[in-house]
Amino acid sequence: MKRSTKLLALLALSLPLLGLLTSCEGAKQSTYYTQRVDFPEGATLDTKVEMASQLIPSEKQQAWQELELTAFIHFGVNTFTNQEWGDGTEDPAIFVPEHLDTDQWVRTLKDAGFRLVILTCKHHDGFCLWQTETTDHSVKSSPWRNGEGDVLRDLSASCKKYDMKLGVYLSPWDRNAASYGTGKDYNDLYIAQLTELLSDYGDIDEVWFDGACGEGPNGKVQEYDWERVFETIHKLQPNAVSAIMGEDIRWVGNESGLGRETEWSATVLAPDSYPESDSLYKALDINAMSEDLGSREMLAKAGSLYWYPSEVDVSIRPGWFWHPEEEPKSLKQLSDIYLQSVGRNSVLLLNIPPTRDGLLDERDVKRVGELGQWIRQLNEQRAATEDLAHEIRVGGSVVTELDPDMQVGVILLQEDISRGQRVEKFHVDGLMDDGTWSQIAKGTTIGYKRLLPLEVQAKYSKIRLVIDEGRGSSVFIRHINALVLPPLSSSELADDMPGITPISKQGWTVSSVSPLEILFGRELSVQGLIYTPAKGRDATTLPFTYLLEGSEDGKSWKPLARGEFSNIVNNPIPQKIKLDRVYSLRGMRLTGTTVEGHGVPLEESEVVLY
Incomplete structure (x- = not known):
């Protein structure tokens, strides 16, 4: 769903301001650069590292980072068609969420500790969930509430009621709009839609774009007018951050819920919508999915550095939209995602999709509640007797006293990012019973927050943070603590495809791989197929569209199903094809x-029949 294609860029509006602030480091004053710093021509690596240490977030970027937990709501016609990507030909009459209750959505999220919710106001199918004047492909053409329903209006009211921040997702790609791919005409439509969203629904705190892009009816890819997009946001919602193609927040580079072990907010990666991004990516040989986005090696080659923090988007279910056959992730999976997203200098954006009734699935409500309780327990059980801020010289250390009776399982570290992201390498020692220090954790970046699960949970009277490498002469640590890891039930197991009994592959013969043709050697009763991409399969060879055919005699073939594995490039999870009935087949x-429309060879090992 996310950045599958690099979009063409704009003239960057106002480049982020260079903030001139002062801070006492010894007797020396430091200059801080807000959101972007440009290195002088011919600058040495030492000069670049020093300037990088003084790059800081804007006020709204820091406020966004402190949210930590945010929620996505994927809802629309795809909910009713059981698809991930609609094609824009859907009949608006299918959208009838009879029991829509956005209070239930927001109340569930609020109770679990989420602080912002983002609604897919328009996905790639072009169907609008608000009363727009720009298209008839919207709720006003639905029989729901006699065509007068407005999902965003309801959600905005619920957010005000429960003190929840609100964000909007507006897909630039629109598979319904006839003007898509024409240039200015579509840009005018898109700006009109954005203006409606940012004018009529109160405060909007995050505007979420999407990198997915395809050809319009005229066969041309749309060139978006990002300059007008950002001008519109700055004018109508100046306190909103813009994400994914936006100026303030970047996509982490996967949809698995994982931040990097080394996650820089001060990164050489420019926003995709900036004009220099294409040439910069080529010169540095990087993209949003690259592992290294801010090392000294990268700084040596870069001309600029951006404060561009990571957002980790992942769904509680295998798909982004609600599908009745799917189950939510286990609490074990979600707690690991929390530790590897929020705990790796990122904000977690967890998708919880409503059902066709317009309610959050009770299975998801239960799991989100469990996650919220687990996070509260983790953050409440702190062993440090004092939680103090520290300025630590690079190469130096600081000791924190703990309650010796608490068995700790996670080390919590936070930098004061209002003074930059500076730590490059660190380790943590625990004081042993014999009075010696022993290393219990180590890492590279810290940033806003780092959570380090310990290999062995133990009791320590003291821990020692050692700054092995850093930028600038000192680093600024906001919090050092040790947390008790809440227990998980041993019954917490993942089950993404419940109720499915795979058919034995004994006796199968593969006749060809493109297309993948398999003869069973016997008659089988087949209800569906699950395609799981092989590990290591290159993204350019992933099947986007499919045709499934069956044979009753092993010779002649008839089509059984066709469609899209819509988001498989960014989220290569198992793809389920459920047939309209059970078929007796021999192949x-x-x-x-x-x-791109090319045929792709498939492997028998990637296919399961049930």
């Missing part, structure tokens, strides 16, 4: 086509 043939 199957699966044809896969890439996003």
Whole structure:
């Protein structure tokens, strides 16, 4: 769903301001650069590292980072078609969420500790969930509430009621709009839609774009007018951050819920919508999915550095929209995601999709509540007797006293990012019973927050943070603590495909791989197929569209199902094809086509029949 294609860029509006602040480090005053710093031509690496240590977030970027937990709501016509990506031909009459209750959505999220919720106001299918004047492909053409329903209006009211921040997702790609791919005409429509969203629904705190892009009816890819987009946001919602193609927040680079072990907010990666991004990516050989986005090696080659923090988007279910056959992730999976997103200098954006009734699925409500309770327990059980801020010289250390009776399982570290992200390498020692220090954790970056699960939970009277490498002469640590790891039930197991009994592959013969043609050697009763991309399969060879055919005699073939594995490039999870009935077959043939329209060879090991 997310950044599958690099979008063309704009003239960057106002480059972020260089903030001139002062701070006492010894007797020396330091200059701080807000959101962007440009290195002087011919600057040495030492000069670049020093300037990088003084790059800080804007006020709204820091406020966003402190949210930590945010929620996505994927809801629309795809909910009713059981698809991930609609094609824009959907009949608005199918959108009838009879029991829509946005209070239930927000109350569930608030109770679990979430602080912002983002609604997919328009996904790639172009169907609008608000009363727009720009298209009839919207709720006003639905029989729901006699065409007068407005999902965003309801959600805005619920957010005010429960003191929840509100964000809007507006897909630039629109598979319904006839003007898509024409240039100015579509840009005018898009700006009109954005203006409606930012004018009529109160405070908007985050505006979320999407990198997914495709050809319009005229066969041309749309060139977006990002300059007008950002001008509109700055004018109508100046306190809102813009994400994913936006200026303030970047995509982490995967949809698995994982931040990097080394996660820089001070990064050489420019926003995709900036004009220099294309040439910069080529010169540095990087993209949003690269592992190294801010090392000294990167600084040596870079001309600029951006404060561009990471947002980790992941769904509580295998898909982004609600599908009745899917189950939520286990609490074990979600707690690991929390530790590897919020705990790796990122904000977690967890998707919880409503059902066709317009309610959050009770299974998801239960799991989100469990996650919220687990996070509260983790953060409440702190062993440090004092939680103090520290300025630590690079190469130096600081000791924190703990309650010796508490068995700790996670080390919590936070930098004061209002004074930059400076730590490059660190380790943590625990004081042993014999009075010696022993290393219990180590890492590279810290940033806003780092959570380090210990290999062995133990009791310590003291821990020692050692700054092995850093930028500038000192680093600024806001919090050092040790947390008790809440227990998980041993019954917490993942089950993404419940109720499915795989058919034995004994006796199967593969006749070809493009398309993948398999003869069973016997008659089988087949209800569906699950395609799981092989590990290591290159994204350019992933099937985007598919045709599934069956044979009753092993010779002649008839189509059984066709469609899209819509978001498989960014989220290569198992893809389920459920047939309209059970078929008696002696063979199957699966044809896969890439996003570019090329046939792709498939492997028998990637296919399960049930």
